[in-house]
Amino acid sequence: MSNFTVRKAKKEDMVHIMKKIIELAAFEGYPEGPKITASDLERDGFESDCPYFFCIVVEQDETNKIVGYALGNYAYSSWTGRAMYLEDFYVDPELRGLRLGHKLFKEMCKMARDTGCHRIDWHCLVDNNLATKFYESHGAFDVCKAESRTCYRITNDEILNIANL
Incomplete structure (x- = not known):
């Protein structure tokens, strides 16, 4: 069985993340939904003094292939203070059931804990x-x-x- 690593995304991952965004949109029945590009992701997440989003990935160790990701941003709640909003959460369909989603979710919760966020919201x-x-x-x-x-x-x-x- 393959080993997988969960890590923060890097700028050079954004081409692969864009492909995953399109896969997720197709899975949800909205293949024409995404209007952004990998360049938008690079600019907004890595070329800004205040990045507009964070992203973590699941990578297959042997191939360095990204097989899942979570993309979100920091928010603020007038009730709880610091918060996170999860925009996308995706694991390749053929790898579901290997607890990769759990590893990804756990890492996101660690990020929330470490940044003082008291809740995570998503649709x-x-x-x-x-x-x-x-x-x-x-x-x-x-x-x-x-x-x-x-x-x-x-x-x-x-x-x-x-x-x-």
Whole structure:
């Protein structure tokens, strides 16, 4: 069996991360969803004085192939203070069941602990039962159900319309 290492992503990993982002989008049924490029990831995560995201990867030791990743950013909660938002969490489908997701999730929780974050938030597709089971096995709960909340978003067109009023 292969050995795997979980580590912080490097700038040169972003080409591979972009491929994984596209794989995740296709898995979720949105193959045309991602609008960014590997260059955007390099710029925003590694060429900025204040990086816009963090990324950790699971790498297969023998091949140095990235087989999973978690990408997120730091946030702030008026209730708990420092927080993290997890944008993507993905392990190659053929390697699921090897506890690589657990290793990746554990490393993310260590990052949260080490940076003083008191919570991690994320979204999950309602019909992704495998992910729901995984997250709940790690103590996660559905905020929409538990706190009677819903989730909203505005995109660039609305942002520009409102900003230009």
